[in-house]
Amino acid sequence: MPKVKVSQQGKALRIGIDLGTSRSAIAASNGKRRWVRSLVGWPKDFVARKMLGDRVLFGDEVNEHRLSLDVVRPLAHGVIKSGTEKDEESVAELIGHLVGLVEPRPRQKIYAAVGVPAEALKVNKQAIRQAIADYAEKLIVVSEPFAVAYGMGALDNAMIIDIGAGTVDFCIMHGTMPSVDDQRSLTTAGDHIDEQLLGLLTERYPDADFNMNIIRAFKEEHGFVGDSLTQVEVEARVEGKPVVLDITNEIRRACESILPAIAETAMDMIARFDPEYQDQVRNNIILAGGGSQIVGIDTYLADALSEMGPCNVSVVDDPLYAGARGGLALAKDMPYEYWMDM
């Protein structure tokens, strides 16, 4: 019997990508996984090119050099803005960068499953497909909460609430592909918290210097809702001098600002669900996305929803990679003949 040699090069690399408004992550079947802030920067002018070289910058590097760069945050507000080429280009660049980070073999084929904010999938699926097409031999695009649900195996009677920067996406899973009625989005999400926090802090400390990066760092480090055990104190600059400011109340108020709408939407969606399974869904609420990292958010929501009956709200284990992992699981599970058709 002749020996059949399988060339490694012939075996496609399966990847899952979570294309987020704030962060994007990738997980690949070769075991590698990476994440990067969703920021793309092009050198502004000749001087900047001289300094940085003629290349596109990504993630934290963009923040470092942001004064010399034209910075694009792809998928701001959860969608590619139509008609602006830079936006589509930045998505393509970002995907290319992410794929490079997991180091495929030269000329290795790539089969990708990409999770995007639900709103983007609705509004500009085609633009997203085109942006990604250059980097993947075969491609599927799904909504972010769906990817998370798939990755966790939460396929039946579960609700995923993906709290991102641009949107909060809801998705009820009931054993089939979620339909329109099973999905909803809110536009008051992580970025909204930042704006609120900036407003509140500027009001309380009019002389202090804040910018969005500083504010976001405060939120990511100290964000909480409900009762706090300790005071939140941060260092900021007032007229150039470092001072310690108490921001406990402001950070709580900012973080809580998005919750009533989330609780209400969740209740409404559950109430519309088949009454027979409402209990199960209520006990299977999973929070994902950067927003799920706000301390106390699960308890707060469980509390808010408790008027419908007992419920269980949990936070996904690994929020940074939950979406990418789900995408990878989809890419791996998708039968070969399905891939061939795409």
Add this chain to the structure above:
Amino acid sequence: MFNRSDKRHEMVKAAILQGVYRDNLPPEKRRMLERNVRSRGWWRAGIGGLLVVLPLAALFIHLVFLQGGELSPSIEIREARYAPGERQGGLPPLITEARAGNSGGKEPHLVGYSREGGVFSGYGVLAAADNAADGGGHLPGAEDYGLLLNQPGMVMADLFGLEVHTIVIDAGHGGEDPGAIGPNGLMEKDITLKIARLLYNRLEDEEGLRVILTRDSDETLSLKRRVEFVRENDADLLISIHLNTIPNDPMTIVETYYFGPPTDAQSLEVARKENRHSQYAVGDFSELIAQIGDTLKQQESRKLASHIQRNVYGTLRRGNPRLVDAGIKTAPFVVLLGTEIPSVLAEVTCISNTDEEARLAKPAYRDRIAAALERGILSYLSQLRRQQKGAAERRSIIYAES
């Protein structure tokens, strides 16, 4: 919590994977898939003797390419008997498929698919048998159309010689429907009317344009009535003015929607409801939706929306640096499938923002918005005219050759 080895889980997973697969198929493959499924269905229906054939003595479709020109290429279908979804034999070479449809209780109309991948549907372009003999003169046939279509670089906008003459300005809401209400009580219906009037005054002065308002007072108008109004007046372009509202949020955004079916499931859902009593199967409708993505109306509405969005946002941002550009979007206003003209819905700003509400109360600010809308429309028109000039030149070459 989740038992992965569970057999049911595996079945669910397989169903979901198939769903993802279908969802991600290229449109032409998805159409093929749907068509196969449907044709099997009709085969069964035929055996059961349930196929009800709608006898239409003759159907006559005019697709007028040249407005006011002597040449009027048209496609003729005679002795057509259609069942919904049935493919009709003996069609002109241009059309691969034609079906009778009846959308939302309106007059019967025909939907056809050209080989080139375009779709056309006609409301009110069908004439009864007695009109079919209107004859007289040469009517260039389908070949001419094919000839035109096969020209490299030809887009549908060029083909249809779309020249804007009549613009309908629709002031959102009105009468019993106040629309959004600002924190201090300003009503959307009043502001949209005022902006609409200002825009009317501005556009009225433009040469060659006829401008019409859907309402010039505080009156209640249903969406359906507005659509009828657009059709009755042979409008070429529709702009509907609205104000956004974002509850519990001080954010102010500008966004422009263009009507028409995006290929998402939501529009399908709405379509399902709207067309419940029509002879359309839902599958038919989704197919139509998938194809309409390439139509003239969609192309032109998108362009118009982007011109308007750019101008309104650009204008209002001066003086309000925190204004957010939400871009152009599609929304499934399926009832407006009926208006086969470029149509957009401009959400010019947010009345829910207290500062913005105060600005909107000032005539000067409203006029700035009207001016921005005017610039958007005019820049779209001038682009369209440039395009048409090029198209007219190409067209004359084609006719000379044929």
